[in-house]
Amino acid sequence: MSPALIRPQAPSTFEAEQHSPLHNPLNDPLHIARQLAERLAATAVERDSVGGHAAQEREWVRESGLLALSIPAEFGGHGASWPTVYQVIRILAQADSALAHVFGFHHLQLAGIQLYGSAQQQRRLLTETVEKRLFWGNALNPLDKRTTAARNGDRFILDGIKSFSSGSVGSDWLTISAWDLATQSPLIAVLPTTQTGIKVQADWDSFGQRQTDSGNVHFSNVVLPAELVLQAPLQTATPQSTVRSQVAQLIMANLYLGIGLGAFDAAVRYTREQSRPWFSSGVDRAADDPFIQHRYGELWLLLRPAVVLADHAAVELEKVFRKGALITARDRGELAIAVAEAKSLSHRAGLEISSQMFELTGARSTSAQYGYDRFWRNVRVHTLHDPIDYKLRDLGRYALDGTLPEPTAYS
Structure with missing residues (x-):
């Protein structure tokens, strides 16, 4: 590369x-x-x-x-x-x-x-x-409220199930979210994965990202001590605490970008070393075909701006994250715009390159021995984490009237 x-x-x-x-x-x-x-x-x-x-x-x-x-x-x-x-x-x-x-x-x-x-x-x-x-593994899925918390003195008792728990299998500790029954509000906490009553179910069966250990975590009468609660029920979110979603979104952007870069590299190597030129191209090497060169140029221009925006967003996150409790709502909102830009372009680059690469490498490149289909399968599955249209909407609102994204677990 x-x-x-x-x-x-x-x-x-x-x-x-x-x-x-x-x-x-x-x-x-x-x-x-x-x-x-x-x-x-x-x-x-x-x-x-x-x-x-x-x-x-x-x-x-x-x-x-x-x-x-x-x-x-x-x-x-x-x-x-x-x-x-x-x-x-x-x-x-x-x-x-x-x-x-x-x-x-x-x-x-x-x-x-x-x-x-x-x-x-x-x-x-x-x-x-x-x-x-x-x-560490993740069992913090804010849209899944099936795990409930009931206060019992100075602790909580957890029961239920949490889905899409990436990294939970084989983890030592988990970050968890649960719905507090008394206050009808969420809490966020951490627990050892081996805590009595926690069962990690290795049942992730998606066609992509197959080894992310993203199955279900079950909680049965699990004791949660107060000292392991990071955000208590009814605790007001701060601009600092809402930066977590931006850390997560930028992780995803770099995953998509990494897949796009990996697919691009694989396609280039195959074109250089194995592709046969089309019979009417008039060239001896596929890499010398002007149409192939043109298409690689187009893919390059999907990658370059995605890389630049991902790097820019990482620098902006570093600046905001290090402010700690001094982070303002505007700091957080402007960071969310930078991250949305990076994620949107990385999303597009990953999908387009992992699909179009086959048009440049030809039918023989679809052989199972190469496993090139994994690039598309992996990025297709992960880009469904949250709808890209809402990122584009946020960017459009910002462009039209300067409105910053509302802090959520996904924006």
Whole structure:
């Protein structure tokens, strides 16, 4: 892949230090991510066809040290900037978007602890994550209210089910949401996955993103201590707490972009090395066909603006996230616009490139041995997470009258 497609738009101080001549590349998270991606790529096609839980590969992620990437240095983490975190997600997604998804959602849970949690909760949970190399999963699905919470003294009792729980299988801890029966309002909390009464059901059977461990989590008389509640029932959301959805949306944008980059790379290699020129093209190599060149130029122009906007949004997220409690509603709203721009173009690039690549590589490229169909299947499934039309509506409203998106779990 051309360096122009993967270089961060505006490297942070952290990133500049990582790439200084004196820096040891073995401690460079982007170098580590590329090595890990290469390792994942070796079995990505086979594992995609099988699905299920990638236990060994998740251990490779754990062993890489990248689970501590976004944790502040004061808690023993790497203290990486968000542009660096998203670069790592994108690099992994080019090779294996399912494991990149699990990795990205791990860091989403860590972001939630920093955005919702008290100073004491942050120190305990983030420090323990580093020391024990914990892998976090997600059971926070705000649209699924089937998990209920009933107050019992200074604790809550959880019962119900939570769907689309990415990374839950094989996780050590979960971020959860539940509907408080007494106040008819949500709460957000964390719990060890092994807590008595929690059962993770590995029943994810989508045709794409097959190894994201996104099954159902069941809660049966689960005790939730008050000290593990990050956002209590009836607690008013702040601009800071609502930034979590922007962290999540930008993870998705970089997953889509990584898939698009991976599909583009695969198509280019195939065209160079294996494609046969069309009989009437008058050229000896498919790569010399002017129509093929023209189409690759069009795909390049889908990728380039998507990369630029994704990098820009990551820089904006870094600025806003580091403001902490000083984040304003306007800060959050303008960030949401930047993220919506990035996600919309990444959505389009991922879908178009993973589909059009076959028109450029030809019938032989559809052989199961290559597994190129996984790019389209994976991006098609994940781009259905929330409707893109609402992102475009938000952008249109902003263009027409300056209205900023209303904070929700998806915008």
